[in-house]
Amino acid sequence: MASPNNSNYCGGKAEGLKLLKEHKLPVPDFMVISNNEVHNVLETPEEMAKLYMKIKERFGCTKLAIRSSADKEDGQSKSYAGFFSTVLNVPIRKDKIYQAMKEVYESANRSVSNPIKMNIIIQIMVKPRISGVCFSDSFDERGQKICLISFVKGLANKLVDGRTTATNVFYKIKNNKICHSDYVVRGMLHRESCHLDKLVALVQKIRKEIAENSDIEWCIDEQGSPWIVQLRPITRKIHLSKETEKYIVASEGVVKGKVCYIDSSLPTGQLKNAINNFKSGNILVSDYTDTFFMPAINKAHAILTSEGDILSHSAITARELNIPCLVGIKNLSSKIKNGDEIFLDTYKNILKVNGVNISEETTDIDWTSVYDFSNISELTIKEDIFLFENIFGENILYHDSNCLPENIKRARQKLETKFGDKIQISTSNKYHWYFEWKNFCKFAIFRKYYYKALELVQNFKEDEIDHLYKEIIEKCMEIQKSKRSNNELERQEIIISLYFLLDMMLPMGLSIKHAYLEAFFLMSFSSLLSQEKVKKKKLEKVQKYLHCVIARKNEIFKKFMENGLLSYDFMQIRDTQIREKFQGKYPKYSPKMYQLFYEKYIEDVNADI
CATH class of the missing domain: 3.30.470.20 (ATP-grasp fold, B domain)
Structure with a gap:
C-alpha cells in the first residue's frame, strides 16, 4: 500500500478500501480521483465530461456515494473523522456528480485550517x-x-x-x-x-x-x-463507563466557558451565519451536529447535544479534537440557555449551569420512551403533523425526521408562546407508534384487550400477567386461522396490534406511567426498578408487578415467533406489502400511508373475532 509520503497516496480512506479488497472482503466497487484530477474536473468542463463517461461506463445506472479521502484523513494518529463531507444517493447525472464532488472538495477548507489535499472516492451505493x-x-x-x-x-x-x-x-x-x-x-x-x-x-x-x-x-x-x-x-479508544440517566459522556475532560446555543432547525442561511459567528472558547450547545458545524466545532472548548450516542458526529469529532463532550442530554433546552456559564468535569460527574450542579438532579423517566399516548395532542403546520405532550412539567414536541426545519421552528415557537416554557424537541419512535396506536384502536379486539391490560395495570395484578399473555397469544393463533375475513392483511394487522400491546404498550407505557404515579410522593421511580426490595410496604406490590412485566417483555417476541405468528422481518414485510398497495408513492413507514391503508383496505374493524 502507498504511504502518506508516496506520490500515489490518495488518503487513508481510499487506502483502507484497497486493503479490504486485497484481503477479499466485500467492498462496494469504487474508483479514486486524486486531488489534482479533482481540481481539473471541477475547473474544466471537458475533464468533467470525460470523468462522467468513465463513471457511466463502470457503474451503469446505479446510485453513487461521493466521499472524501483527504491526505490527512484516517491516519494512524489522527482520523479527522466527521470533518469532511460525504454525499449519498447521487444519481449518475453529470450535474449531480459535479455538485457532489464540489461539496466534498470544498469541505476541506471549511473543516481544517491547515492545507489539505482532497482526493475523492466514487463508490457504488448499497441500499x-x-x-x-x-x-x-x-x-x-x-x-x-x-x-x-x-x-x-x-x-x-x-x-x-x-x-x-x-x-x-x-x-x-x-x-x-x-x-x-x-x-x-x-x-x-x-x-x-x-x-x-x-x-x-x-x-x-x-x-x-x-x-x-x-x-x-x-x-x-x-x-x-x-x-x-x-x-x-481507532485513534481514540472508547471506554463505556460514563452513561447516566441524564447524559452520555462521549469525551472526557474539564472545561469552563459560556454557552453558545445554535438551533439546528434554522434555515440554511441563518444556520450558516450562526456557525460562522461562533466565538472561540465558547461551549457549543445544539440538538445535534454534522459536518456543516465544523467551523464552530473547531473553535469550541466543549460540545453538548440533546441527541446522539457514543458514535455520533459530536462524539467522534470531540474525541478527535480532545475536548469534552456530552450527548443525549435529557431536556437540554430547558436546562441550558444561550449565555449560561458552564463548568463541566466529566471525571467527577459535575455539570454546573450558573453554579448549580444539574447532574445531581433526579429525573427518573425519559417520557419520550414511554409508550402511553393518553396525553398527546396533534398540531399541524402546513403539511407536517406534530405531536405535543405536556406531562409532569415537561413540554415535548415530537416530529418525523422528514419534517421541514422551518415547520419545526414554527411549531416550537407557537407552543413556547402558548406555554411560556422551553419545548423539548424529539424524533422518538413514539411519534410513529402514536399513529399506529390510533389505527389499532379501530379494532374492537384491540380495544377489548387494551382495557383489560389497563385494568390489570391500575391494580398491579402481577398474578394475572401470565394469564393475559396466554389468552392474547391463543387469540392471535385463532385469528390467524380464522376464515371470518379473506383479507390476510387485516388479520396480520390485528396480530401486530396485539403484539404491540404486549411488547410495548403494557410494559413500556401503561405500567411505567402508573407505577411512576404510585411512587410519585413516596420515593424515586428508579428505586422501584432496583433489585433491592423497597422499604415502603405500599410499594412492594408495585415493585413486584413492575419486575414481572418487564421480565415478560423479553419473552414476548420469542413466543410470537415460536407460534408462527410473526417473523424476524415482519415490520419490513408489512411495510413493503402496504407500500405496494400505493405503488411506492409514500416513503417507508409513513404514518399517512398507514392511515390511508386502514381507510381503504381494512374491512370490518368493529367486529370481534
Whole structure:
C-alpha cells in the first residue's frame, strides 16, 4: 500500500478500501480521483465530461456515494473523522456528480485550517437494511474488552448525525476472539441483531488479517449480505463507563466557558451565519451536529447535544479534537440557555449551569420512551403533523425526521408562546407508534384487550400477567386461522396490534406511567426498578408487578415467533406489502400511508373475532 509520503497516496480512506479488497472482503466497487484530477474536473468542463463517461461506463445506472479521502484523513494518529463531507444517493447525472464532488472538495477548507489535499472516492451505493459503525476493540464499564457494533435502520448518516437513537450491541472478546453468542443488545432494534453474525465474522477476519483496533463502517443489504464501506485505525479508544440517566459522556475532560446555543432547525442561511459567528472558547450547545458545524466545532472548548450516542458526529469529532463532550442530554433546552456559564468535569460527574450542579438532579423517566399516548395532542403546520405532550412539567414536541426545519421552528415557537416554557424537541419512535396506536384502536379486539391490560395495570395484578399473555397469544393463533375475513392483511394487522400491546404498550407505557404515579410522593421511580426490595410496604406490590412485566417483555417476541405468528422481518414485510398497495408513492413507514391503508383496505374493524 502507498504511504502518506508516496506520490500515489490518495488518503487513508481510499487506502483502507484497497486493503479490504486485497484481503477479499466485500467492498462496494469504487474508483479514486486524486486531488489534482479533482481540481481539473471541477475547473474544466471537458475533464468533467470525460470523468462522467468513465463513471457511466463502470457503474451503469446505479446510485453513487461521493466521499472524501483527504491526505490527512484516517491516519494512524489522527482520523479527522466527521470533518469532511460525504454525499449519498447521487444519481449518475453529470450535474449531480459535479455538485457532489464540489461539496466534498470544498469541505476541506471549511473543516481544517491547515492545507489539505482532497482526493475523492466514487463508490457504488448499497441500499441498506441496516448500517452502522463497529469499533473492533473497546472496553465496557468493568474494563472487559469488547467489540462494539452500533446501528440504525437504513443509512448510517442518521446514526452519525445523532438524529436517530442507535441500537448498540456489545460482544465480549475472549482469547482475542469475538464471542458470537456472548453479547448484550441495548436499543429498539434488538430483533435486527440476528443479522449481525456474518458481519461479526468479517470483523474477526479484519482483526486477524489486517489490524485490531479498527473503526469500521458497514451495512447489510436487503438480501442480508454484509458490506464494509470504510476501514481506519481507532485513534481514540472508547471506554463505556460514563452513561447516566441524564447524559452520555462521549469525551472526557474539564472545561469552563459560556454557552453558545445554535438551533439546528434554522434555515440554511441563518444556520450558516450562526456557525460562522461562533466565538472561540465558547461551549457549543445544539440538538445535534454534522459536518456543516465544523467551523464552530473547531473553535469550541466543549460540545453538548440533546441527541446522539457514543458514535455520533459530536462524539467522534470531540474525541478527535480532545475536548469534552456530552450527548443525549435529557431536556437540554430547558436546562441550558444561550449565555449560561458552564463548568463541566466529566471525571467527577459535575455539570454546573450558573453554579448549580444539574447532574445531581433526579429525573427518573425519559417520557419520550414511554409508550402511553393518553396525553398527546396533534398540531399541524402546513403539511407536517406534530405531536405535543405536556406531562409532569415537561413540554415535548415530537416530529418525523422528514419534517421541514422551518415547520419545526414554527411549531416550537407557537407552543413556547402558548406555554411560556422551553419545548423539548424529539424524533422518538413514539411519534410513529402514536399513529399506529390510533389505527389499532379501530379494532374492537384491540380495544377489548387494551382495557383489560389497563385494568390489570391500575391494580398491579402481577398474578394475572401470565394469564393475559396466554389468552392474547391463543387469540392471535385463532385469528390467524380464522376464515371470518379473506383479507390476510387485516388479520396480520390485528396480530401486530396485539403484539404491540404486549411488547410495548403494557410494559413500556401503561405500567411505567402508573407505577411512576404510585411512587410519585413516596420515593424515586428508579428505586422501584432496583433489585433491592423497597422499604415502603405500599410499594412492594408495585415493585413486584413492575419486575414481572418487564421480565415478560423479553419473552414476548420469542413466543410470537415460536407460534408462527410473526417473523424476524415482519415490520419490513408489512411495510413493503402496504407500500405496494400505493405503488411506492409514500416513503417507508409513513404514518399517512398507514392511515390511508386502514381507510381503504381494512374491512370490518368493529367486529370481534
